[in-house]
Amino acid sequence: MVLYLISVGLSVTMGLMGFVNLAHGAFAMIGGYLMTSLMSRYNVPFVLALTAAVVVVILISLILERLLYRRLYGGDELDQVLMTMGLIFISIASVTYIWGPITQPMQPPPALSGQIDLGFRTFPTYRTFLIVCGAVLVTLLWLTLERTRFGAQVRAAVDNLRMAQTIGINTSRLFATTFALGSGLAALGGALGAEILPITTFYAMDNLIYFLIVVAIGGLGSIRGPFFAALLIGVSDTAFKYVAPELGAFFIYALTMAILLWFPRGIFGRT
Amino acid sequence: MMQEHSTERLVRAAHIAEFSARHRLRWLEALPWVAAIAAYFVFPNYLALGAQILATILFVLSLDLVLGYAGIVTLGHAAFFGVGAYTAGMLAANGWGEPVSGLLVGGVAAAAVGLVSGAIVLRTSGLTLLMQTLVVAAMLYELANKAHRFTGGADGLQGMEMWPIFGTFRFDMFGNTAYFYCLVVLFLCWAAARNVVHSSFGRSLTGIRENVGRMHAIGAPVARRKLLIYTFSAALAGIAGGLIAQTTQFVGLGVLNLERSGMALIMLIIGGVGQLYGAFIGVPLYMIAQDRFAEVDPAYWYFWIGLSLVFIVVFLRGGVFGVVERLFGRGKSP
Numbered sequence: 001m002v003l004y005l006i007s008v009g010l011s012v013t014m015g016l017m018g019f020v021n022l023a024h025g026a027f028a029m030i031g032g033y034l035m036t037s038l039m040s041r042y043n044v045p046f047v048l049a050l051t052a053a054v055v056v057v058i059l060i061s062l063i064l065e066r067l068l069y070r071r072l073y074g075g076d077e078l079d080q081v082l083m084t085m086g087l088i089f090i091s092i093a094s095v096t097y098i099w100g101p102i103t104q105p106m107q108p109p110p111a112l113s114g115q116i117d118l119g120f121r122t123f124p125t126y127r128t129f130l131i132v133c134g135a136v137l138v139t140l141l142w143l144t145l146e147r148t149r150f151g152a153q154v155r156a157a158v159d160n161l162r163m164a165q166t167i168g169i170n171t172s173r174l175f176a177t178t179f180a181l182g183s184g185l186a187a188l189g190g191a192l193g194a195e196i197l198p199i200t201t202f203y204a205m206d207n208l209i210y211f212l213i214v215v216a217i218g219g220l221g222s223i224r225g226p227f228f229a230a231l232l233i234g235v236s237d238t239a240f241k242y243v244a245p246e247l248g249a250f251f252i253y254a255l256t257m258a259i260l261l262w263f264p265r266g267i268f269g270r271t
Numbered sequence: 272m273m274q275e276h277s278t279e280r281l282v283r284a285a286h287i288a289e290f291s292a293r294h295r296l297r298w299l300e301a302l303p304w305v306a307a308i309a310a311y312f313v314f315p316n317y318l319a320l321g322a323q324i325l326a327t328i329l330f331v332l333s334l335d336l337v338l339g340y341a342g343i344v345t346l347g348h349a350a351f352f353g354v355g356a357y358t359a360g361m362l363a364a365n366g367w368g369e370p371v372s373g374l375l376v377g378g379v380a381a382a383a384v385g386l387v388s389g390a391i392v393l394r395t396s397g398l399t400l401l402m403q404t405l406v407v408a409a410m411l412y413e414l415a416n417k418a419h420r421f422t423g424g425a426d427g428l429q430g431m432e433m434w435p436i437f438g439t440f441r442f443d444m445f446g447n448t449a450y451f452y453c454l455v456v457l458f459l460c461w462a463a464a465r466n467v468v469h470s471s472f473g474r475s476l477t478g479i480r481e482n483v484g485r486m487h488a489i490g491a492p493v494a495r496r497k498l499l500i501y502t503f504s505a506a507l508a509g510i511a512g513g514l515i516a517q518t519t520q521f522v523g524l525g526v527l528n529l530e531r532s533g534m535a536l537i538m539l540i541i542g543g544v545g546q547l548y549g550a551f552i553g554v555p556l557y558m559i560a561q562d563r564f565a566e567v568d569p570a571y572w573y574f575w576i577g578l579s580l581v582f583i584v585v586f587l588r589g590g591v592f593g594v595v596e597r598l599f600g601r602g603k604s605p
Contacts, residue, residue: 082580089574254410
């Protein structure tokens with residue numbers, strides 16, 4: 001579910017805007033760092049810390065979008081890959097400088113720790129909370145992109161940029177908003193998932209391949225896609241590791257390759 | 272009528288002259304080799320680093336062939352480097368320490384992996400291709416990690432014993448032999464790559480990069496040519512990996528990870544893509560700077576490399592080579 005939370009944001013930037021944003025994990029990482037340090041050092045309540053982390057990351061992403069990302073819209077994929085990779089390195093260094101190389105501990109608030117009894121068996125409350133969050137988010141996002149004016153504008157601008165501009169859509173503001181949305185989602189995912197995907201300095205680099213796999217399999221620009229892909233990856237990863245532990249993550253990669261050959265644009269990709 | 276005929280012939284002759292001129296060696300091309308031999312005498316204490324730089328140049332050069340010439344954006348080139356390194360390493364660790372044949376076998380193994388994976392992966396393009404190359408490298412990484420018995424897994428492959436090259440040149444502890452070994456191998460591979468790039472096959476690759484549709488239209492076998500250069504480049508990358516394995520006598524999982532693919536890309540970008548010489552500028556710049564900075568603090572090093580990468584992409588298109596070329600007012604040739 002954490003994978004989904006982070007990847008759906010990436011699907012928004014990468015799929016809707018067509019920008020290969022490898023630095024997406026960096027936004028998630030910064031979100032995670034902000035929240036954990038706010039909570040453990042300054043004793044800020046959970047919800048407030050979460051909101052603050054997401055808001056700060058959105059601000060950072062807006063600045064970066066204006067300064068750097070904007071120049072490469074519609075450009076070469078290679079340039080996008082390289083620039084965002086540069087951003088990953090910068091983020092690694094900055095995070096090490098500010099927070100040091102130690103993994104940040106994450107304690108869920110008392111109300112969310114412990115176990116929850118659902119009648120037939122008990123679950124860790126925090127994980128249940130994560131799953132509920134994910135479900136709420138997928139619904140909200142889907143409604144936003146499919147049912148509102150904003151969503152329609154985004155889809156129009158992606159399908160035909162010039163036409164969208166011609167009919168008076170402010171595409172540069174639209175893209176900035178979309179990008180901020182994507183990064184905000186990343187921060188949310190990074191912060192919420194800090195318990196499961198530990199926040200370390202190399203977070204953005206180590207988890208990059210998982211995020212990318214989820215987005216690529218799920219299909220670009222789709223909201224449902226990453227949801228199912230994250231489920232698929234999560235379930236099959238556990239299953240394969242159970243059946244053939246000596247092969248580890250090998251199957252996941254093989255599966256990804258096979259799926260991408262079958263559906264080059266992802267299972268739920270738009271053509 | 273007669274006149275027209277002769278102008279036509281003149282134009283033809285001019286074309287042929289132009290094509291053969293492109294192939295001719297220019298004196299400037301000797302510069303890297305002069306510099307490499309000079310470096311041997313000027314920095315005798317840094318030969319180990321020097322040998323690594325030379326081997327990495329070869330790796331980055333092989334990346335330049337696929338990326339700069341054929342326009343295949345890959346994030347998994349470390350796969351071939353790693354296959355070469357592990358093949359050469361495992362041969363040496365299991366009692367066959369003959370370096371040159373070990374290197375060749377490493378290259379062949381990498382080429383085989385390149386051929387098979389390329390045949391699958393190159394069917395896709397754009398982001399999907401990026402993902403596929405990434406996944407191939409990740410798969411090999413997992414394999415090497417899990418096949419602990421053969422590769423040493425996370426501990427790395429140890430116990431390699433190298434025999435003297437051709438039975439005479441022993442690998443010494445100062446790295447004299449390693450340096451010249453790498454230099455000679457790099458030179459041979461460079462000569463091969465240069466020939467490929469300037470051949471009509473190389474020109475058709477540029478065509479594929481610039482306009483695939485048109486290359487299809489004039490009947491070029493696009494898929495086959497892409498696969499061919501991918502395999503050739505994989506072989507070079509494998510040889511580079513073998514060089515690193517043989518000269519450092521150690522192979523770790525690091526030869527296969529995403530970071531190595533990324534670093535190679537970065538070094539190529541710093542030097543300049545699609546120039547054949549980008550690697551010769553980018554790799555020494557990067558590795559020497561890394562050697563200096565990393566002593567101070569590795570974290571700062573990441574900051575600066577990230578910053579310069581962003582800067583190059585946004586402001587300095589074409590890397591160092593591109594800037595130099597613009598300064599001297601030459602147009603972009605390839």
